[in-house]
């Protein structure tokens with residue numbers, strides 16, 4: 543359920559007797575309509591399993607002082623079977639128009655790695671089309687000069 547659990551032991555948030563936790567629920571389809579209280583309850587149960595010495599679901603050990611639930615529907619696209627062919631190439635069918643982003647065609651799912659790789663592939667496509675783009679630019683320039 544929790545895909546990311548981030549602790550903040552940095553100086554900015556440091557306290558000898560308090561901790562700050564940030565958690566991501568994914569997939570969130572079943573959670574998005576739940577109340578904040580239900581989400582916190584489920585979070586504590588999950589954390590109690592992960593850190594039984596420090597955390598109990600009933601808060602008899604670590605105690606929540608403050609929380610904030612952020613819901614972001616459609617934050618990442620759903621990778622269901624059959625959708626892979628829908629991912630566009632970085633070089634679009636429109637001349638001179640290129641795409642970068644985790645959703646474009648590359649070997650990873652929606653991720654930081656996918657976003658970085660898509661940027662590299664996009665840059666490579668532009669470099670490969672350099673002569674074409676240059677000629678296109680010069681043609682446009684010539685046309686503009688005639689007018």
Ligand SMILES: Cc1cc2nc3c(=O)[nH]c(=O)nc-3n(C[C@H](O)[C@H](O)[C@H](O)COP(=O)(O)OP(=O)(O)OC[C@H]3O[C@@H](n4cnc5c(N)ncnc54)[C@H](O)[C@@H]3O)c2cc1C
Nearest residue numbers: 546566614617618642643644645651652653654655656657
């Ligand atoms: C809660 C959450 C947790 C995640 N955890 C992880 C993780 O642990 N590891 C991991 O690898 N990935 C994780 N991801 C996925 C990762 O964040 C994304 O795959 C990655 O950021 C995608 O990068 P991107 O550049 O393709 O798109 P984005 O980072 O979405 O960038 C697109 C940008 O375009 C802007 N934009 C959109 N429309 C317009 C417009 N019309 N005009 C101008 N600007 C526009 C947006 O505001 C945004 O800044 C997570 C995502 C979420 C939501």
